[in-house]
Amino acid sequence: MLLEAKSRLVMIGDSITDCGRARPIGEGRGEALGKGYVALVDALLGTMYASREIRVTNVGSSGNTVRSLQQRWQTDVIDLKPDWLSIMIGINDVWRQFDMPAQPEIHVRIDEYEATLRELVAKSKPLVKGLVLMTPFYIEPNPQDPMRAEMDRYGRVVEKLAVEFGAIFIDTQKAFEEVLPHYYPATLAWDRVHPNMTGHMVLARAFLNGIGFSWN
Amino acid sequence: MLLEAKSRLVMIGDSITDCGRARPIGEGRGEALGKGYVALVDALLGTMYASREIRVTNVGSSGNTVRSLQQRWQTDVIDLKPDWLSIMIGINDVWRQFDMPAQPEIHVRIDEYEATLRELVAKSKPLVKGLVLMTPFYIEPNPQDPMRAEMDRYGRVVEKLAVEFGAIFIDTQKAFEEVLPHYYPATLAWDRVHPNMTGHMVLARAFLNGIGFSWN
Amino acid sequence: MLLEAKSRLVMIGDSITDCGRARPIGEGRGEALGKGYVALVDALLGTMYASREIRVTNVGSSGNTVRSLQQRWQTDVIDLKPDWLSIMIGINDVWRQFDMPAQPEIHVRIDEYEATLRELVAKSKPLVKGLVLMTPFYIEPNPQDPMRAEMDRYGRVVEKLAVEFGAIFIDTQKAFEEVLPHYYPATLAWDRVHPNMTGHMVLARAFLNGIGFSWN
Amino acid sequence: MLLEAKSRLVMIGDSITDCGRARPIGEGRGEALGKGYVALVDALLGTMYASREIRVTNVGSSGNTVRSLQQRWQTDVIDLKPDWLSIMIGINDVWRQFDMPAQPEIHVRIDEYEATLRELVAKSKPLVKGLVLMTPFYIEPNPQDPMRAEMDRYGRVVEKLAVEFGAIFIDTQKAFEEVLPHYYPATLAWDRVHPNMTGHMVLARAFLNGIGFSWN
Amino acid sequence: MLLEAKSRLVMIGDSITDCGRARPIGEGRGEALGKGYVALVDALLGTMYASREIRVTNVGSSGNTVRSLQQRWQTDVIDLKPDWLSIMIGINDVWRQFDMPAQPEIHVRIDEYEATLRELVAKSKPLVKGLVLMTPFYIEPNPQDPMRAEMDRYGRVVEKLAVEFGAIFIDTQKAFEEVLPHYYPATLAWDRVHPNMTGHMVLARAFLNGIGFSWN
Amino acid sequence: MLLEAKSRLVMIGDSITDCGRARPIGEGRGEALGKGYVALVDALLGTMYASREIRVTNVGSSGNTVRSLQQRWQTDVIDLKPDWLSIMIGINDVWRQFDMPAQPEIHVRIDEYEATLRELVAKSKPLVKGLVLMTPFYIEPNPQDPMRAEMDRYGRVVEKLAVEFGAIFIDTQKAFEEVLPHYYPATLAWDRVHPNMTGHMVLARAFLNGIGFSWN
């Protein structure tokens, strides 16, 4: 497993990451890490790699787009001095174009998405030991669905940046595709976005596999 | 993994099992399975064995002793027609002797514990394809601590019954001992009983290892 | 418009009909008719046909299947002595098969659906001046989507029964298809089932057109 | 229908307009548009003119008089850059003179009303493609009732300004008079001011007829 | 003042009497007598006739018609063994005909009103030292208003029964007419039914004048 | 009655005056005047002198001493431009010496009380048409009780200032003494300070008698 003992892992993103984490910084006792994949990653690391004493910090915020991340990047990422950083952003950037089409000022189109995410990655990569870039996803099996298709395009941006900056790349959409033959989307998420705990475990597993986690 | 496709797994116990599950029966959407090891077991089975479509049902109830289980065994276990059944009980049987010593009528002493648990196991084993018996536990590293010592004695009863009835035996105390060198008890549970999510993952992993689960 | 002066129109269904209506019977001041298509039908009749003094009663109940309707048919339909009756049921009959696949005892398969709905229609048709049968719907534009495809099959059952009993038939799925070219489903309903007010207006309009409502 | 595709329609007013809209700006998912005529206008436009993708924004505020509108005109109207603007104000300007007669400093007499409304209209008319002026109303059938009589005088001011500035004029009092022969006022509004959904549909219909809406 | 020392005065009616009184019987400390005219009557008797130690009991219930009174007459009047009894009922009997016209089964027409009230008065008059019959009222100055006109007819029934049975008659409508030249109805009651404290004082004064109360 | 038509009467004091009045200024609909003697004064004036249209404003604040009044005198009295002003203060000035004896910094001793009250009266008397000074009180019949005795001394200060400035003097203690032969103190006020509605009526009557109110 790639994270060394006493590493600090900061995970940033939107409501999928947030899941009710503590404010202003998501760490500590109780449900400070929220109830999603971040808490599962922490619990699985804490169980299998207890001796490494990894410190996991959740700074996801519901409703965020990459534009929102940019505004709080200094306080919520840089100032926390992470050893490892994971970013999963883009769902709201796409979703707002489909569920609130009349309000273009809150849409983050793909060019702005790529430029902003590149800026954040470029600024942060030199400061950390490891960077993990996770794609946004949409729990919709039909690749012709317009929102799914757009989400895939944003996912390709993430992949491109991971290659460009030498980051670990996690394809969360692909992780969901492995289980989607067995679940109708509504089983995992009524709105095809906010997963139940099984869906969060799919995300946690994809992340952990990316950093060389072993269950045994 | 031992559970066949479309099996129903019913998990019964006390507050460690309960964790806020839905009433009257803990299954369905949202947090119907609670927020503890049962939900983690379900999520891990759902992620790694999606094609098996295992049905997990949580019928844990906070504050229960084996005496409480006996009273609701028909409606909460037999009537649900489980294919697999897991039982983790005994913490309150012991704890009340230590935190409410003045009220002996609510203490379940070890003889009553053994007799009642045996009766429940004997009645249920023939009805299920698989039975899992999990010990109670106490997140206290010092084996001379009187409550820990007593909990260990109850754990031996569980082990004896597992052998006697050919059930799968899960030693949860031992599972915690693997991580306790790295955690002070208060990190995992302020009261040394109700674990945080890492503690619940320890339980889920112990259970899953017992039924032949593979992460890969 | 078909409803005569002082007619009583009883509308039954599931959460789409319910929308927070008053208990035990949904009529009276305030939001007694709920916040969905029933209230819109009432308001449009009340505006355009004020002189007819139509009495609208909402007896929808969230989560209901046709099996639930059967259990409360006497008290919630027959006893109210409707002049006109509308039924829109079936969404949960189908949905539970897709979002809670592990619990078959709560699924209402198409044969039971048809038999039960026929029984209710047969029993009620002779008692009313007019009967309106509305299909269930799923706000999903892709007809190959498995839940949409199944919902369409249930809709055909409704159509068959409407023909069989001489009831007015409302194809709500078709009504949504007229607007779906302009909306991504998430705009109308995050879960593709519970519509926003525009979606409810689509339903109200379909119903009113079916009973000869004139907008001018 | 006069509004072109992708127009933004901003509707301002008092509690009749507000109806629980979102803050600071009333638009988005859920009940962001409130539960009154604004939401009905939006739903009817969205159903019958789905392809036009009209953007409706509710900036009504409970208790407002024209004096209140003046104070927030820049942020709540001008800054939103509406293509179309509707104004319905004056009920509280009159009502406070009748239900709180002892507090003259909160009364907006007719001269101030006319002067202020003219200033707002003059400032805004050049900035929009279309302006709709709706009269205040009082759901009281007796024109000799002193509050009704005063409300009618304020309504005449609105009419005069509509003519003066070439705005679309909506006589809401007249719209209510069409249905009042069939309803005792208390049926539509206990306080003769805040209508039930039928009363809001009367308002929505009056507005929509004014902008050339076609119901078929 | 007619009530002798240590008399018990029971006051029954609808929401105007109720005003949040204690359950099941409205008497005792705090706001047990509610916040309406009953509490004012009690306070004025307690201030001016402290030595008489009059016991006032409020058994008004919101929404009641004379039909409701009939159902609880034994427990809420007879069983309390009043020395004096006051009845003010009829507002809802009339109001429901005007604000919920579509639901005739909850209307209490004037014949039923008179028959039922006569039965209650006949049954109770012999059991008490004094009986006070108060008319219902409607705070509407226009006697041609249809609801006001109907309320007046019910008031005449009360007057007729007072004469018939030798009860003290209180014309609450007339009491309001004395102040209505100075108040627009909305000042006293937004819905013209539930008065503010001034309106309740009008009622209390009318009642007290009827029983020979002296302020000095 | 001394107050002329359209006079504004501002009443200031402590919790006895406050009684839950609206903030920041206690006037308007509903319970804006609180539930104590101020509301009763308003209701009695409104009933008996409806044509005078007196405006009553409650600016009492719970817990206030004369020191508190001094701090808010400009905004809560002067700025309101009262025609008539009533002041009832001193209970907390005394009470804190008896129920919180250890905290001398919150005690307002009699010298400070007199000096501060004189300053306020001197500053305000020239600005109003009428000034009413009400004593503080303690519903304790035993004049030797030390808190009662002290309260009486503060009452004498009020009387002295009334004479000095030609204000109307209301002896509330004396008003209570008229009824105390008939009530044990706990009937009127559990803590002998906060009266029930009868106690507030005693206060209202004393005030009204002071300004020449006639009940008939």
Place this chain on the structure above:
Amino acid sequence: MLLEAKSRLVMIGDSITDCGRARPIGEGRGEALGKGYVALVDALLGTMYASREIRVTNVGSSGNTVRSLQQRWQTDVIDLKPDWLSIMIGINDVWRQFDMPAQPEIHVRIDEYEATLRELVAKSKPLVKGLVLMTPFYIEPNPQDPMRAEMDRYGRVVEKLAVEFGAIFIDTQKAFEEVLPHYYPATLAWDRVHPNMTGHMVLARAFLNGIGFSWN
């Protein structure tokens, strides 16, 4: 100290005893014993006589009179099989005569008080190892105060019964008199009945002194 190791002490009474204890039986963790003298007695016994493991059970109930105790004596005293029993009752028996004089049916006059208390004591004394009878009290220093005087008379009844049955007698009124020279009553209890923690400590100390408690 008279209570032997592992004794169960049941304490019954009114709100002074209750103080928010757990239901149905006041014992266990947290504030199960309430926040009054019972909890203090338990804490002091637990601190100074830890080795005796005394079990304290609180079955006080707010508002109770001796008449209330009689109705629940079997379930709340006899069935609990106390070794020691304390009774403190009578405050409400007296208080209701003074704060709710108009409702004689809830007054428990001294004859009924004595007869009922004697019956309870006679029935229970043979069943327990020790019985403690505590007087009711009133935190009023003036013995001529009528409620204080009456409370004293009830206290004499308790004393008489203590002598008659050989019970330990605790004069709580006398205990308060020792501190009253230093406190104005309002410091200890705003209503002279419900004490602050100092007042409860006075009660606890009086009780403990009566059973031979040693503070060192």
Place this chain on the structure above:
Amino acid sequence: MLLEAKSRLVMIGDSITDCGRARPIGEGRGEALGKGYVALVDALLGTMYASREIRVTNVGSSGNTVRSLQQRWQTDVIDLKPDWLSIMIGINDVWRQFDMPAQPEIHVRIDEYEATLRELVAKSKPLVKGLVLMTPFYIEPNPQDPMRAEMDRYGRVVEKLAVEFGAIFIDTQKAFEEVLPHYYPATLAWDRVHPNMTGHMVLARAFLNGIGFSWN
């Protein structure tokens, strides 16, 4: 007893001291002193030394370490001008090292603890008549337990400073050890830190014995 009449005793600390005290300063009626040892100290002084009229002020704050005390020392200690001062701090300084080991920035190591506490004591000792230093504690009987061992080291620092500055030293750990042979830790405190009322009485008694309190 060392505290002279009318002394002010200020008690500062963490959640053990706080226990829900009033803000900003913990003194006054009701539960202003919280529900812990401070309130017990006040009640026992008030009962046994009523004539001294000691003023007790609670300024404990949950979660505080000595670092937190330093930040609020001026406002919460110096400005209150105590005659006597007690300090019990250090539990959170140690606990965070054991229950939140991953967050070193919130740990207060022993060197910082000693330096900061010395600074506070040095600054305050000259200003007061008496200073009481209480050790932190951990209700764990096993002295080899690592958190207990560390807590003992912090306790030695307190002892050292007490000697150095001539303060009264209270060994709370030792006080608990006297009762621990009779209680399993979970009886006194589920988390071995926050005591029940018996545990608080142990603390109160230790404190009072330190200042020469006599129980008789």
